[in-house]
Amino acid sequence: MSTINKxxxxxxxxxxxxxxxxxxxxxxxxxxxxxxxEPIVKMWAREETLCDNINEEHENNKYLSHIxxxxxxxxxxxxxxxxxxADLIIFNFPHQFLATICADLAGHxxxxxxxxxxxxxxxxxxxxxxxxxxxxxxxxxxxxxxLSGANLAPEVAIENWSGTTIAYKLPDDFRGHxxxxxxxxxxxxxxxxxxxxxxxxxxxxxxxxGALKNIVALPVGFVDGMKWGNNARAAIMVKGQLEIIKFxxxxxxxxxxKTFSNESAGLADLIATCSGGRxxxxxxxxxxxxKSAKECERDYLNGQSAQGIHxxxxxxxxxxxxxxxxxxxxxxxxxNIIYQGEDMKKIPELLKQ
Amino acid sequence: MSTINKxxxxxxxxxxxxxxxxxxxxxxxxxxxxxxxEPIVKMWAREETLCDNINEEHENNKYLSHIxxxxxxxxxxxxxxxxxxADLIIFNFPHQFLATICADLAGHxxxxxxxxxxxxxxxxxxxxxxxxxxxxxxxxxxxxxxLSGANLAPEVAIENWSGTTIAYKLPDDFRGHxxxxxxxxxxxxxxxxxxxxxxxxxxxxxxxxGALKNIVALPVGFVDGMKWGNNARAAIMVKGQLEIIKFxxxxxxxxxxKTFSNESAGLADLIATCSGGRxxxxxxxxxxxxKSAKECERDYLNGQSAQGIHxxxxxxxxxxxxxxxxxxxxxxxxxNIIYQGEDMKKIPELLKQ
Numbered sequence: 276m277s278t279i280n281k282x283x284x285x286x287x288x289x290x291x292x293x294x295x296x297x298x299x300x301x302x303x304x305x306x307x308x309x310x311x312x313e314p315i316v317k318m319w320a321r322e323e324t325l326c327d328n329i330n331e332e333h334e335n336n337k338y339l340s341h342i343x344x345x346x347x348x349x350x351x352x353x354x355x356x357x358x359x360x361a362d363l364i365i366f367n368f369p370h371q372f373l374a375t376i377c378a379d380l381a382g383h384x385x386x387x388x389x390x391x392x393x394x395x396x397x398x399x400x401x402x403x404x405x406x407x408x409x410x411x412x413x414x415x416x417x418x419x420x421x422l423s424g425a426n427l428a429p430e431v432a433i434e435n436w437s438g439t440t441i442a443y444k445l446p447d448d449f450r451g452h453x454x455x456x457x458x459x460x461x462x463x464x465x466x467x468x469x470x471x472x473x474x475x476x477x478x479x480x481x482x483x484x485g486a487l488k489n490i491v492a493l494p495v496g497f498v499d500g501m502k503w504g505n506n507a508r509a510a511i512m513v514k515g516q517l518e519i520i521k522f523x524x525x526x527x528x529x530x531x532x533k534t535f536s537n538e539s540a541g542l543a544d545l546i547a548t549c550s551g552g553r554x555x556x557x558x559x560x561x562x563x564x565x566k567s568a569k570e571c572e573r574d575y576l577n578g579q580s581a582q583g584i585h586x587x588x589x590x591x592x593x594x595x596x597x598x599x600x601x602x603x604x605x606x607x608x609x610x611n612i613i614y615q616g617e618d619m620k621k622i623p624e625l626l627k628q
Numbered sequence: 629m630s631t632i633n634k635x636x637x638x639x640x641x642x643x644x645x646x647x648x649x650x651x652x653x654x655x656x657x658x659x660x661x662x663x664x665x666e667p668i669v670k671m672w673a674r675e676e677t678l679c680d681n682i683n684e685e686h687e688n689n690k691y692l693s694h695i696x697x698x699x700x701x702x703x704x705x706x707x708x709x710x711x712x713x714a715d716l717i718i719f720n721f722p723h724q725f726l727a728t729i730c731a732d733l734a735g736h737x738x739x740x741x742x743x744x745x746x747x748x749x750x751x752x753x754x755x756x757x758x759x760x761x762x763x764x765x766x767x768x769x770x771x772x773x774x775l776s777g778a779n780l781a782p783e784v785a786i787e788n789w790s791g792t793t794i795a796y797k798l799p800d801d802f803r804g805h806x807x808x809x810x811x812x813x814x815x816x817x818x819x820x821x822x823x824x825x826x827x828x829x830x831x832x833x834x835x836x837x838g839a840l841k842n843i844v845a846l847p848v849g850f851v852d853g854m855k856w857g858n859n860a861r862a863a864i865m866v867k868g869q870l871e872i873i874k875f876x877x878x879x880x881x882x883x884x885x886k887t888f889s890n891e892s893a894g895l896a897d898l899i900a901t902c903s904g905g906r907x908x909x910x911x912x913x914x915x916x917x918x919k920s921a922k923e924c925e926r927d928y929l930n931g932q933s934a935q936g937i938h939x940x941x942x943x944x945x946x947x948x949x950x951x952x953x954x955x956x957x958x959x960x961x962x963x964n965i966i967y968q969g970e971d972m973k974k975i976p977e978l979l980k981q
Contacts, residue, residue, distance in 0.1 A: 424859075425858070425859045425862040425863055425866075426859055427857065427858050427859055430856075430857035430858065430859045430860075431859065435856045435857045435859060435860055436856055436859075436860050436863070436975075436976050437857075437859030437860055437863060438859075438863045468976075471863075471976070503783075503788050503789055504780065504783035504788045504790075504904070505778070505780050505783065505899075505900040505903040505904035506777075506778045506779055506780055506783045506784065506788060506789075506790030506791075506896075506900050507783075507788055507789050507790055508899075508900075508903070509778040509895075509896040509897070509898075509899035509900035509903070510778055510789070510790060510791045510824075510892065510896050512895075512896070512899055513778075513890070513892070513894075513895045513896040513899070516889075516895065517889075517890060536869075536870075536889060537866070537870060539863065539866070541866075542862075542865075542866045542869065542895075543859075543862040543863050543865070543866040544862070545862075546858075546861075546862035546865055546866070546899060547858040547859050547861075547862035550858040550861070550862070550903075551857070551858035622789075623789050623821075623824070
């Protein structure tokens with residue numbers, strides 16, 4: 276007879292399209308694996324009306340319409356009520372809300388709680404470039420992994436086949452298998468027949484790939500919008516992939532090249548993001564309409580944000596502080612086009628080194 | 629005063645869409661750089677009517693309509709007349725014609741003639757897997773480089789920006805700079821403002837990447853045709869890229885991983901081919917129409933061929949002989965779907981190792 280393991284209780288913070296999709300994925304698994312997980316998954320949605328929509332209609336008409344959500348995915352408008360008793364907190368909202376949300380949570384998360392971040396971004400300040408997983412650990416004391424992959428939310432939501440990568444390092448105070456979150460628990464929580472999960476331990480590589488690919492998607496969108504064709508967009512993607520790897524190896528030498536080249540969180544996510552993601556669409560709209568990035572974000576994203584616009588700025592400032600702009604011509608060109616009025620038609624010459 | 633260098637005479641064999649496009653590129657350069665090149669570029673076109681069209685209208689209405697060709701690009705229907713006096717012969721026709729064409733040329737190519745192959749394929753027989761550049765050297769005694777890159781012909785033809793890679797090793801009987809084809813001459817012959825050339829010496833890597841990417845484009849097309857979305861197609865591309873690199877490193881250990889990851893001939897070509905190339909279209913049509921690969925090739929390619937269909941077969945037989953099928957699940961799945969009637973919906977399980 277096996278010993279009775281702890282039943283892990285899962286909370287999801289965020290109910291945008293990706294937050295809701297991940298909520299759906301994990302709620303499907305907690306319902307099926309009630310020996311391992313508490314079936315009810317609480318998902319924080321700030322707006323009462325959205326909570327009502329999710330709990331009454333089992334849909335998210337605002338950010339993920341026409342997708343039936345599991346009934347054991349329960350929306351909660353109070354964030355502290357959402358995380359109460361959670362063993363694993365999944366962070367899944369736009370990066371710019373992270374500091375405020377961590378401030379709201381601070382002092383309310385018991386020691387030994389674990390987390391997985393689905394956020395795409397970096398924190399840049401005078402101290403350098405910080406991974407969001409490290410920021411979460413610093414503010415809340417919870418060990419935090421990262422989930423990222425070629426996972427355009429609407430496609431995962433309708434259960435099209437895709438892969439993903441979860442990076443998680445066992446913490447120093449790991450309580451033992453069966454008693455704590457580990458690679459096996461994460462696999463059981465996230466893997467579906469339509470959602471292939473690879474668990475690795477390179478949190479830096481997965482985080483960086485997830486953040487930096489959003490920069491690359493913008494110039495791919497420019498090229499698309501200028502109708503330069505498949506050759507040009509492929510050239511931009513490869514230059515982008517090489518700058519992502521160079522950034523990782525230069526500033527986070529613990530990360531592994533193979534995370535970028537082999538994992539869904541690496542090259543696959545770059546390709547998918549450049550093909551159908553928000554940032555590529557914003558870049559394309561900029562080329563087609565001559566509007567600014569901010570105007571395009573406001574006019575075409577229905578209230579959601581294009582993370583790459585912020586990441587482009589943050590990374591540029593960091594590279595400037597490191598005196599390393601010249602080593603990252605695509606990142607620099609993207610910044611100059613978005614923030615300095617550079618002409619996107621000059622991309623070929625801007626990329627010549 | 630500089631010494632008078634030899635003026636290099638260029639011949640192009642093949643006048644399909646890519647042959648004609650490359651003829652256009654090099655003829656633009658030979659016209660502008662008449663100190664270095666004989667301006668007239670002869671291009672072999674088997675059909676007299678096509679020759680007339682090219683020489684009288686300066687267009688190729690059969691394979692590359694609406695593109696104005698340089699007047700110094702001269703079509704010739706006799707292959708021996710085309711290559712007479714050539715210092716560099718550019719091979720650019722479907723792989724399946726190579727053996728016949730080499731037989732026609734044998735005995736007519738002077739020692740010291742050089743070649744660049746734009747063909748995409750491999751020769752597989754009981755002796756193993758042979759690069760086409762090596763086959764050309766074996767049959768004609770000419771040192772042969774390889775040109776490959778993210779170069780969908782219609783886009784290069786309209787002068788959209790792209791990159792390419794030329795792999796060339798200086799031969800043992802190299803006659804010295806200024807007197808023979810070298811990296812600098814190749815750069816001057818092929819580089820245009822819209823066509824960025826990188827010259828490397830990894831002929832095996834460039835050749836393999838160019839051939840094997842056509843296999844990968846087929847299942848990407850399947851996934852497109854089944855409407856599985858951007859996440860799934862990105863997942864297939866990455867699995868394909870990893871199998872290409874594994875194939876190269878296993879069977880041609882002299883090739884460099886960085887050719888596949890950094891060069892236009894590597895990842896960029898894979899991405900572009902999977903987005904807009906013939907093989908991806910054939911894969912997509914197979915999924916949408918349930919027709920066989922051969923039927924789709926006949927019905928949708930206007931007399932041109934989808935190289936990947938042949939390469940899939942050849943590579944599978946080679947892997948079978950090497951007892952290595954299990955190490956290449958995507959290549960094997962593609963073969964089984966095309967040649968053995970396997971259901972393409974089973975791709976996720978076929979790729980599980």
